[in-house]
Amino acid sequence: MEEKDGADQMTVTPIDPRELMKRWEAAKLPSVTPTQVRALLEDNYKAYGIPVHLMEPDGFEFDEEVREDLIDALFTITNPAVLLKLRNGRPVAVDEDAVEDAEFYWQELFHGDMLELPYRVLSAQHALGQRVSVLLEREGSFITGFKVYGVAGDKLNRYLTAVIGFPPRREQDPEDGPFMRAGDLTDPVFVDYLEATAESGLI
Numbered sequence: 001m002e003e004k005d006g007a008d009q010m011t012v013t014p015i016d017p018r019e020l021m022k023r024w025e026a027a028k029l030p031s032v033t034p035t036q037v038r039a040l041l042e043d044n045y046k047a048y049g050i051p052v053h054l055m056e057p058d059g060f061e062f063d064e065e066v067r068e069d070l071i072d073a074l075f076t077i078t079n080p081a082v083l084l085k086l087r088n089g090r091p092v093a094v095d096e097d098a099v100e101d102a103e104f105y106w107q108e109l110f111h112g113d114m115l116e117l118p119y120r121v122l123s124a125q126h127a128l129g130q131r132v133s134v135l136l137e138r139e140g141s142f143i144t145g146f147k148v149y150g151v152a153g154d155k156l157n158r159y160l161t162a163v164i165g166f167p168p169r170r171e172q173d174p175e176d177g178p179f180m181r182a183g184d185l186t187d188p189v190f191v192d193y194l195e196a197t198a199e200s201g202l203i
Contacts, residue, residue, distance in 0.1 A: 065174075076134075105124035126149045
């Protein structure tokens, strides 16, 4: 599975969602397996797996964007050339909040519970664009959800939106999601998914 960069090189003309829907239905995009997503991340982004608990030492119970019972794996990207490509060769765009967060993490690096030291390092690197991480969720044989961490992760987040999409909301899931109603053009999350698949050249 190979990433297509065309959408990052030009201004994309908006396409009627109804046309995107027709293209999506015709494409019959398959669900992706853990093996396929792992290969995509490892081959295209030089990603490697790290223990899930490093991302949230206290668990994901209060993270509205993660379905804790479905967490499958955590991958991280630190290759400088890949990070530069993810930023399209531009310097890291770090807003004031990210700067404050990073400064806090660095200053507090060796304070508190030393078991959380890896988490504080990861958080600071995410805030400074020195690392991008991807948490994957699995249902049965397929990857059905994900979360990207890091200010340099927007491009990867968009591509994974196209490749993986978003799941329907289960009764026990958080309200916020993101979740989508596949096939429903009144659902803005589904329309955004369609646009992502078009931008990535999948439909």
